[in-house]
Amino acid sequence: MKILVIEDEPKIAQAIKKGLELKKFAVDVVYDSDNGYSYASDPDYDVIVLDRMLPGSMDGVELCHKLRQESIKTPIIMLTARGTIGDKVEGLNSGADDYLVKPFSFDELIARVKALLRRPPEHLGTSLQVGDLTLDTNSYEVKRAGKPIKLSSKEFSLLDYFMHHPGQIITKDMIINHVWDQDADVLPNTIEVYIGYLRNKIDRPFPKQKPMIITVRGFGYKIEDS
Ligand code: CA
Numbered sequence: 001m002k003i004l005v006i007e008d009e010p011k012i013a014q015a016i017k018k019g020l021e022l023k024k025f026a027v028d029v030v031y032d033s034d035n036g037y038s039y040a041s042d043p044d045y046d047v048i049v050l051d052r053m054l055p056g057s058m059d060g061v062e063l064c065h066k067l068r069q070e071s072i073k074t075p076i077i078m079l080t081a082r083g084t085i086g087d088k089v090e091g092l093n094s095g096a097d098d099y100l101v102k103p104f105s106f107d108e109l110i111a112r113v114k115a116l117l118r119r120p121p122e123h124l125g126t127s128l129q130v131g132d133l134t135l136d137t138n139s140y141e142v143k144r145a146g147k148p149i150k151l152s153s154k155e156f157s158l159l160d161y162f163m164h165h166p167g168q169i170i171t172k173d174m175i176i177n178h179v180w181d182q183d184a185d186v187l188p189n190t191i192e193v194y195i196g197y198l199r200n201k202i203d204r205p206f207p208k209q210k211p212m213i214i215t216v217r218g219f220g221y222k223i224e225d226s
Contacts, residue, residue, distance in 0.1 A: 049079060140156060161178050
């Protein structure tokens with residue numbers, strides 16, 4: 001899952017980036033509202049963390065409003081140093097999905113990012129399930145048929161992305177755009193390598209079950225209940 005952080009205070013921005021990366025998100029950071037606008041227009045971000053007070057031609061509230069006017073529906077969490085009821089209402093009225101007052105606890109930010117990523121029909125609590133494969137977005141435990149599977153950080157992020165979109169064709173571009181940040185040098189071949197790693201852990205050890213990670217020739221991949 002990829003997060004865009006729009007925050008002009010470099011220390012706060014970098015702390016948020018590091019913290020989210022530890023939780024296996026890919027994170028891009030921009031420091032003003034105009035860059036924020038051009039990045040946020042990219043539909044590949046799964047959540048936007050938007051500071052309310054920003055340099056540039058708009059503040060956070062105006063930026064949020066403009067994005068919603070242009071039908072950009074990416075979930076937005078607004079950060080603010082102020083916590084009056086009026087500010088909160090203004091932020092939510094501008095189209096933000098959630099609101100966090102600085103200083104905030106990092107755990108709370110993570111919890112709210114995850115809440116915005118949740119899709120009720122596929123997702124109960126913190127656990128994603130496709131067939132006999134489960135992935136817990138809080139404990140990072142992955143199991144197939146009850147057997148624990150150990151994944152690297154990137155393998156986990158990749159599987160997490162697949163499991164948010166069961167049965168849906170995922171192209172290599174989608175994977176590059178949601179699982180890696182913009183600074184990463186990712187070649188299409190890299191994706192094949194990681195898909196191979198995942199198959200070695202998710203499918204190969206379970207020869208009696210049908211493979212879950214399916215290649216869709218000419219398009220990409222999908223995960224499905226075998
Ligand atoms: Ca600020």
